[in-house]
Amino acid sequence: MAAPCRTDAIFETVVEEIETNEMCSKKAASLAPLVLHMVAECPVTKARVCDLTLPHCTVNTPVFMPVGTQGTLKGITVDQLEELNCQICLGNTYHLGMRPGPELIDKANGLHGFMNWKRNLLTDSGGFQMVSLVELSEVTEEGVKFRSPYDGKEILLTPEQSIAIQNSLGSDIMMQLDDVVSSTVTGPRVEEAMHRSIRWLDRSIAANKNPDRQNLFAIIQGGLNSQLRKACLEEMTKRDVPGFAIGGLSGGEEKDDFWKMVTLSTDHLPRCKPRYLMGVGYAVDLVVCVALGCDMFDCVFPTRTARFGSALVPWGSLQLKTKQFAKDFQPIDQECQCATCRRHTRAYLHALLKCDTAGMHHITVHNISYQLTLMRSVRESIIEKRFPEFVKSFMKRMFPTSDQYPRWAVEALASVNITLD
Numbered sequence: 001m002a003a004p005c006r007t008d009a010i011f012e013t014v015v016e017e018i019e020t021n022e023m024c025s026k027k028a029a030s031l032a033p034l035v036l037h038m039v040a041e042c043p044v045t046k047a048r049v050c051d052l053t054l055p056h057c058t059v060n061t062p063v064f065m066p067v068g069t070q071g072t073l074k075g076i077t078v079d080q081l082e083e084l085n086c087q088i089c090l091g092n093t094y095h096l097g098m099r100p101g102p103e104l105i106d107k108a109n110g111l112h113g114f115m116n117w118k119r120n121l122l123t124d125s126g127g128f129q130m131v132s133l134v135e136l137s138e139v140t141e142e143g144v145k146f147r148s149p150y151d152g153k154e155i156l157l158t159p160e161q162s163i164a165i166q167n168s169l170g171s172d173i174m175m176q177l178d179d180v181v182s183s184t185v186t187g188p189r190v191e192e193a194m195h196r197s198i199r200w201l202d203r204s205i206a207a208n209k210n211p212d213r214q215n216l217f218a219i220i221q222g223g224l225n226s227q228l229r230k231a232c233l234e235e236m237t238k239r240d241v242p243g244f245a246i247g248g249l250s251g252g253e254e255k256d257d258f259w260k261m262v263t264l265s266t267d268h269l270p271r272c273k274p275r276y277l278m279g280v281g282y283a284v285d286l287v288v289c290v291a292l293g294c295d296m297f298d299c300v301f302p303t304r305t306a307r308f309g310s311a312l313v314p315w316g317s318l319q320l321k322t323k324q325f326a327k328d329f330q331p332i333d334q335e336c337q338c339a340t341c342r343r344h345t346r347a348y349l350h351a352l353l354k355c356d357t358a359g360m361h362h363i364t365v366h367n368i369s370y371q372l373t374l375m376r377s378v379r380e381s382i383i384e385k386r387f388p389e390f391v392k393s394f395m396k397r398m399f400p401t402s403d404q405y406p407r408w409a410v411e412a413l414a415s416v417n418i419t420l421d
Contacts, residue, residue, distance in 0.1 A: 056120045061295040075360050078117050121169070163204050178201075183248055191225075340369075
């Protein structure tokens with residue numbers, strides 16, 4: 001008698017999943033050119049696998065998105081990105097708006113045409129520069145006043161102007177302009193920024209001229225205050241935008257605070273919408289935050305660290321400028337299939353770093369490959385119902401002994417039922 005009951009239960013689960021996917025797909029399709037199809041969910045954690053259909057191609061999540069601030073990833077070509085099977089990368093509205101400017105890019109049929117990039121693009125709103133260029137900016141209800149780091153000219157970036165620039169760029173995913181404060185700031189300024197971000201979201205929605213071609217994501221704010229985060233989540237999810245980002249983190253806050261805000265956010269975000277955790281790129285952070293329910297990530301880390309001669313590997317990183325690699329004729333990682341690891345040795349890269357920017361270029365290719373391969377491995381483990389085992393294996397390889405596991409990561413994983421040995 002037990003077997004038929006299990007069969008019935010499985011049948012009901014399958015039917016429910018099909019109905020949920022159909023509902024999500026119909027809802028997304030009616031709103032904007034974005035369809036989220038749920039492929040698999042981890043039965044232990046909050047990790048999930050989705051196919052995110054966007055105008056230029058389907059993005060398989062969980063996904064790491066490399067950052068190309070000014071229409072290019074530093075040290076890597078568009079052809080190489082395609083070779084690595086990168087499905088989506090980033091551009092920055094503030095910097096592209098400064099130079100070469102939206103008018104020129106618009107004439108090139110948007111950023112896709114300007115870059116000759118046939119896959120998806122996500123553009124940041126310019127809000128992050130409120131923190132990174134804080135000495136050059138001033139926030140008012142109207143927008144953000146910047147003093148250009150290029151020519152000193154004063155510029156006012158409003159939610160409407162941010163969307164207008166992104167409309168000209170033609171990105172597949174646009175971000176609202178939000179009021180960004182450092183994650184280490186506390187007090188009334190955090191609440192002010194949270195409420196202003198909600199108001200700016202409404203202005204961004206109204207300003208979008210291409211809702212049929214470009215998806216606008218909201219950005220959840222609220223700092224490290226759980227009540228403010230919840231209030232922002234409740235209010236922003238009333239706006240039926242195509243996706244949501246978790247903002248205001250990865251800015252120097254304690255990791256204990258970071259992961260708790262991440263999991264609080266995923267607990268309250270709609271299941272049918274993509275969840276984008278902004279500014280996260282360390283391997284451990286990626287794996288843990290997938291377990292906490294995030295789908296999309298971005299960070300300059302893999303490309304920036306490559307320019308300092310640091311190559312990412314499953315056990316941490318290799319500082320290839322150091323003397324120990326001068327006569328090391330192994331590839332960066334023997335298991336890696338990127339062009340750099342197939343063709344070049346650590347010794348060669350060590351020598352190049354002393355005299356030629358090509359060394360940085362080769363390491364950049366490897367680091368992007370590492371990030372994308374890691375996320376593909378995560379995705380496969382979720383589909384195959386072995387994600388908790390993957391996480392344990394990943395942590396054991398990354399850290400020589402269990403007492404070196406970051407305490408925050410141990411606690412975060414325990415919150416979603418993964419107990420590290």
